[in-house]
Amino acid sequence: MSDSARDRLLLLDSASLYFRAFYGVPPRAAVPSGLQTNAVAGFLDMIATLVGRYRPSHLVACWDDDWRPQWRVDAIPTYKAHRVSEDPGEGEEVPDELSPQVPVIAAALEAVGIARVGAAHYEADDVIGTYAMRYRGVMPVDVVTGDRDLFQLVDDASDTRVLYTARGGVRDPDVITQSFLEEKYGVSTGDAYVDMAALRGDTSDGLPGVKGIGEKTAATLIRDFGSLAGVREALAAGDPAIKGARRTRLEEASAYLDVAPLVVRVAHDVPVGDGDIRLPSDIADPAAMSRLAVEHGLTSPFDRIATALHSALP
Known part of the structure; x- marks a missing residue:
């Protein structure tokens, strides 16, 4: 069992959130890097909001190392076929202004000290499923996503919920429990x-x-x-x-x-390793954060992250 009554694991469906940020946050003023950074800023603000509200002890930004695994395509060839870019070798079709922001998001997570975990040949959903099962019964688990597929992880007995962002975003998500599944879909688990x-x-x-x-x-x-x-x-x-x-x-x-x-069904046995997924108490690499803040105009989002980390301390 967990060491603390306040332990809680927050699992982020990262792509779901940064796509939402890209489409939901207005374009920002020009910055020294020349990149548009609305998705980065929006994603960091989402994390600050979630950490401040739910005060998790552990947090993982789950990553799509393979957004369309071949083993799923082999089983059902139409799987996500309509999302494949028309440009050979480009993978998933992603807006031109979003693609260069994704590495900045990854660098920002590293600077803050938030675990970012993906696995070859698996989607972020599979990483989420693996962590949810690993910590089921150890501590409460909240999955943050705009994807209904992850409703399959809901389990009241172990306090595993989905914070569904499709309608109200991270500020007012639908909290998916078994009673919600029963009322909305007529299924009980x-x-x-x-x-x-x-x-x-x-x-x-x-x-x-x-x-x-x-x-x-x-x-x-x-x-x-x-x-x-x-x-x-x-x-x-x-x-x-x-x-x-x-x-x-x-x-x-x-x-x-x-x-x-x-x-x-999401995988439950992805090789995610045993890295530290505890929420940092402070910014892990202030120098790297400062460089990113100046280059990409992210001072305010980083400040909100730092404030949220301090507020989450027991």
């Missing part, structure tokens, strides 16, 4: 949510789902049969409760359902 999501599909990720099976029907099937595996077992056994067009559509989607759980 994170595991049930991921099974429902596999059936439903997700066009934003290029996941087709089962034709004709929407969210409500998917939730009903999971509720009636306990899990996606239970649905498929009932289907194979000829259970009369699954009949007509619904049976036909599920049978036609058999190949998809063979691989969908692998793609939709």
Whole structure:
């Protein structure tokens, strides 16, 4: 168990947050580096807000070392295919003014002393899933994201929540617990949510789902049969409760359902190492922070980070 009653782990879906900052923070005045830095400033401000409000003892900025892992594409070739840049070798399509800001975000995190963790062949979601499982039952875990996929990690028993930023941002996120899942989606656990999501599909990720099976029907099937595996077992056994067009559509989607759980469920065993993920009590490298602040006009965001770190001290 944790050493302190106030221990809390905050896991940031970094790309989700800096994309939101890029589109939500107005362009800033020219700075010596010549870069637009609205995403950097917005991202740092988000961290300051989160640290000040939730006062975590541990924090990880989880990183997409591979935003579209080949093992997921091999299973479902349409996975995120619509997001691939038209320029060969460019990977994910990212706005021209955002791309050069991402290394600055990484440098800013290093200067502050906040752990930034990614892993080859895995997405940030998988890093988040691994840390959430590693610390489940050790300390409360909050996942900060604008991605519904991570609702699968919600677990009231271990105080694992998602702070969902899609509507209210980090200042007023939806707090996703099992009661929220039940009320909004008709499923009672994170595991049930991921099974429902596999059936439903997700066009934003290029996941087709089962034709004709929407969210409500998917939730009903999971509720009636306990899990996606239970649905498929009932289907194979000829259970009369699954009949007509619904049976036909599920049978036609058999190949998809063979691989969908692998793609939709986040990994829990990513090699993230044993690095220090404690929230720093002060800026780790003031000189590096000062250089970044001058070059990119980030003095105010860094000041807010420093103030938040001090306020989070026990």
